[in-house]
Amino acid sequence: MSISLTARNVSHHFGNVVALDDVSIDVPAGRATALVGESGSGKTTLLRCFNRLVQPERGQVMVGDNDVRTQSPVFLRRGIGYVQQHGGLLPHWRVLRNVELVPTLQHMPDSADAARRALELVGLPAAQFGSRFPHELSGGQRQRVALARSIAARPGVILLDEPFGALDAISRAELQESFDNLRHDLSVTTLLVTHDLAEAGRLSEEVVVMRKGKIEQRGSMRDLVRAPATDYVALLIERARAGLEALRA
Amino acid sequence: MRLKIATIVGLAAATTVLGAQQQSRPIVVASKPFGESYLLAEMFSQLLESRGFRVDRKPGLGATEIAFGALRTNAIDVYPEYTGTGLVAILHDTLSDSVAADPRAVFAHVARRFAELYHVRWLPSLGFQNTYAIAVTRSTASRYHLRTLSDLARESPHLTAGFTADFIGRSDGLVGLARVYGLKPRAVRPLAPAVKYQALASGAVDVIDGYSTDGLLARYDLVTLIDDKHFFPPYEAAALVSGRLDSQVPGAIAALELLSGRLDEATMRQLNRRVEVDGEDVARVAGRELTALGLTGVAREAQAAPSAQQSNFLKYLWDRRATIAALTVQHLELVALALLAAVIVAVPLGLGLERTRRIAEPTIGALGVLQTIPSIALLAFMIPLLGVGVAPALVALWLYALYPIARGTYTGVRDADPDAVAAAEALGTTPTQRLLWVRLPLAAPVIMAGIRTAAVITVGAATLAAFIGAGGLGEPIVAGLALADTRMILSGALPAAALALAVDGVLAIVERLVAPAHRRKQFWRRRTRGSNSTAARVA
Numbered sequence: 001m002s003i004s005l006t007a008r009n010v011s012h013h014f015g016n017v018v019a020l021d022d023v024s025i026d027v028p029a030g031r032a033t034a035l036v037g038e039s040g041s042g043k044t045t046l047l048r049c050f051n052r053l054v055q056p057e058r059g060q061v062m063v064g065d066n067d068v069r070t071q072s073p074v075f076l077r078r079g080i081g082y083v084q085q086h087g088g089l090l091p092h093w094r095v096l097r098n099v100e101l102v103p104t105l106q107h108m109p110d111s112a113d114a115a116r117r118a119l120e121l122v123g124l125p126a127a128q129f130g131s132r133f134p135h136e137l138s139g140g141q142r143q144r145v146a147l148a149r150s151i152a153a154r155p156g157v158i159l160l161d162e163p164f165g166a167l168d169a170i171s172r173a174e175l176q177e178s179f180d181n182l183r184h185d186l187s188v189t190t191l192l193v194t195h196d197l198a199e200a201g202r203l204s205e206e207v208v209v210m211r212k213g214k215i216e217q218r219g220s221m222r223d224l225v226r227a228p229a230t231d232y233v234a235l236l237i238e239r240a241r242a243g244l245e246a247l248r249a
Numbered sequence: 250m251r252l253k254i255a256t257i258v259g260l261a262a263a264t265t266v267l268g269a270q271q272q273s274r275p276i277v278v279a280s281k282p283f284g285e286s287y288l289l290a291e292m293f294s295q296l297l298e299s300r301g302f303r304v305d306r307k308p309g310l311g312a313t314e315i316a317f318g319a320l321r322t323n324a325i326d327v328y329p330e331y332t333g334t335g336l337v338a339i340l341h342d343t344l345s346d347s348v349a350a351d352p353r354a355v356f357a358h359v360a361r362r363f364a365e366l367y368h369v370r371w372l373p374s375l376g377f378q379n380t381y382a383i384a385v386t387r388s389t390a391s392r393y394h395l396r397t398l399s400d401l402a403r404e405s406p407h408l409t410a411g412f413t414a415d416f417i418g419r420s421d422g423l424v425g426l427a428r429v430y431g432l433k434p435r436a437v438r439p440l441a442p443a444v445k446y447q448a449l450a451s452g453a454v455d456v457i458d459g460y461s462t463d464g465l466l467a468r469y470d471l472v473t474l475i476d477d478k479h480f481f482p483p484y485e486a487a488a489l490v491s492g493r494l495d496s497q498v499p500g501a502i503a504a505l506e507l508l509s510g511r512l513d514e515a516t517m518r519q520l521n522r523r524v525e526v527d528g529e530d531v532a533r534v535a536g537r538e539l540t541a542l543g544l545t546g547v548a549r550e551a552q553a554a555p556s557a558q559q560s561n562f563l564k565y566l567w568d569r570r571a572t573i574a575a576l577t578v579q580h581l582e583l584v585a586l587a588l589l590a591a592v593i594v595a596v597p598l599g600l601g602l603e604r605t606r607r608i609a610e611p612t613i614g615a616l617g618v619l620q621t622i623p624s625i626a627l628l629a630f631m632i633p634l635l636g637v638g639v640a641p642a643l644v645a646l647w648l649y650a651l652y653p654i655a656r657g658t659y660t661g662v663r664d665a666d667p668d669a670v671a672a673a674e675a676l677g678t679t680p681t682q683r684l685l686w687v688r689l690p691l692a693a694p695v696i697m698a699g700i701r702t703a704a705v706i707t708v709g710a711a712t713l714a715a716f717i718g719a720g721g722l723g724e725p726i727v728a729g730l731a732l733a734d735t736r737m738i739l740s741g742a743l744p745a746a747a748l749a750l751a752v753d754g755v756l757a758i759v760e761r762l763v764a765p766a767h768r769r770k771q772f773w774r775r776r777t778r779g780s781n782s783t784a785a786r787v788a
């Protein structure tokens with residue numbers, strides 16, 4: 001029972017900073033879209049419109065068939081997974097309790113089981129890791145726990161804000177792979193923020209390139225590479241390619 | 250016969266009723282925090298008791314503002330005061346030179362103005378003056394030919410003065426002396442009253458300020474210089490009586506008036522000397538003098554306190570253990586109540602401010618400003634509202650404790666792991682859930698640290714409660730300072746210091762117990778790791 005995400009002509013500004021300028025995207029049910037762009041381009045702001053952490057001044061935001069404004073923020077958020085860059089685990093709660101948070105909020109009768117299954121899915125058996133505190137895990141393990149927490153109540157949608165951004169290359173690759181498997185297994189609709197074009201291409205069906213609150217181009221990675229719509233997109237692709245070539249040489 | 254019995258029963262009943270009426274409230278006899286004031290108040294008390302009145306003693310009230318503020322509002326009934334103080338410190342009146350030079354005229358003026366303005370009555374003078382006395386050693390006096398303050402002014406460029414800080418700053422102290430006499434000492438050292446006389450005797454300073462009835466003037470055989478320009482107003486001592494006592498208990502007024510005109514300056518100096526220099530018990534000195542004056546029967550011998558200089562300090566503490574224990578309990582009660590009330594108010598306040606951050610800093614800032622109000626001023630301010638005793642002390646302590654607790658709560662909750670708080674919000678927790686599950690547990694040690702700071706401050710500040718008659722360990726400190734009795738001071742100061750350490754220690758443990766779970770574990774781990782590495786090194 002996955003759900004689509006839609007934003008139509010959304011605009012928002014903070015003070016005199018235009019964070020979103022007439023932005024529209026849609027993520028079909030079960031698919032993944034990546035928001036790419038330099039820092040400050042409005043990716044996080046757009047992402048947070050979907051769980052009402054930002055209330056855009058103009059435009060419409062839909063989760064499934066419902067305008068988010070018709071739903072209470074608290075209940076809306078409980079139905080949407082969320083992972084942020086630095087995990088945001090509660091440091092004084094053990095791993096299992098952290099993962100149990102959303103099932104508990106939803107009064108699921110078997111919340112502990114749900115948490116255990118989620119930990120299993122991200123490759124951290126509860127028997128071994130469930131009773132640790134977050135500070136007793138590696139950075140990669142902490143992000144896995146954050147991921148487990150976001151899917152423990154089996155949401156139809158998951159929002160990820162640079163979830164692997166702070167990890168070393170190896171943990172990052174491992175986690176990317178785990179995540180890709182996971183989202184296909186659960187067929188959960190995914191909106192992923194990343195500043196890494198390669199990661200965007202690997203993990204999503206559609207890439208949205210943002211710059212200064214506007215969308216430069218949206219399409220599959222192949223479309224972008226074949227026909228960059230703007231110089232900026234071309235530049236991004238050129239840089240990603242140069243990075244790869246440097247490795248090959 | 251039957252009639253007779255009936256009469257007796259009737260009389261007995263009548264006296265009981267009368268007695269009960271009289272007893273409805275004891276007469277509150279107070280003093281200011283210096284030796285002579287203690288002694289006079291004790292004489293008032295014993296005199297009243299000998300005439301059948303019940304007395305509640307509140308010695309050592311803060312200073313003039315507090316004692317007079319309390320009298321004016323009928324929170325106390327009588328305390329010894331001086332006409333000069335009434336004129337300068339309370340009325341702020343200036344009199345023509347001819348009036349100011351005449352003690353009788355000053356008395357009449359002050360008595361009339363007090364009755365008009367405050368409905369407070371000066372009973373006739375006790376018979377002596379206790380004016381400012383500028384004193385030098387006999388050898389200094391003869392070397393520089395000093396007899397009057399004009400002589401002193403002439404020689405002052407050669408002399409070093411040791412004055413109390415209070416005297417240096419007052420317009421009726423050094424400032425005025427400089428203006429009227431042109432006094433300009435080579436140097437002015439601020440000295441505590443307790444060390445002034447030693448400083449003079451040892452030659453560290455050449456001239457000091459004192460009071461004409463100081464016992465120490467007699468002991469060190471000092472020369473007091475004549476105020477030839479009548480700069481200092483006369484300071485005639487008298488019982489100052491509340492409007493309530495004056496209008497409702499005429500018998501008490503009559504009893505107190507028995508002492509009017511009965512004490513001269515030489516007698517007073519001797520009595521002060523016995524109390525302040527020889528360390529004789531105030532109650533005993535007062536009782537004996539009343540008997541000697543024929544005002545009471547057999548002197549009411551209080552527990553003969555061991556003379557100050559002899560028996561050792563530990564024995565002194567041991568002899569007073571019951572008193573010290575009782576004062577400690579009283580002190581702890583004050584601290585605990587004030588702190589509890591502060592926690593009940595300041596913790597929710599800090600939490601509320603975290604939700605309305607725009608007004609947070611101004612609000613906490615305002616609480617911080619309270620912190621800067623001198624405690625004596627705060628206590629004096631509260632007398633009209635709450636009288637003297639425990640209530641104003643509690644309110645003052647409570648006010649002082651609010652700031653550290655509110656500040657700790659607010660910053661603790663505000664700064665609690667922002668990532669964790671943000672994630673909890675994004676996943677659908679309510680603000681209350683975030684508060685209870687995330688912010689509070691993470692902030693607990695910071696909040697507790699605030700409470701701990703407040704507790705230690707309160708233990709210290711509670712010693713000042715003695716200035717307003719609230720008891721506690723400040724009582725022997727204030728009395729000891731007034732009577733120049735170091736052991737008495739220490740018998741309050743040492744337990745207070747121990748109490749502060751104990752409270753701090755206990756709350757340090759509590760702080761550790763309320764640390765969030767992961768911190769607690771870290772703590773134990775560190776300890777275990779520590780011992781492991783020791784073991785490894787040994788092995």
Ligand SMILES: Nc1ncnc2c1ncn2[C@@H]1O[C@H](COP(=O)(O)OP(=O)(O)O)[C@@H](O)[C@H]1O
Pocket residue numbers: 014015017018019037038039040041042043044045046
């Ligand atoms: N809460 C906020 N208050 C003020 N300005 C903000 C806030 N959030 C974002 N901004 C501004 O909006 C712009 C877009 O920010 P953001 O969506 O976080 O960008 P990105 O995630 O692409 O780095 C930036 O200029 C940023 O400084």
Ligand SMILES: [Mg+2]
Pocket residue numbers: 043044045161193
């Ligand atoms: Mg961002």
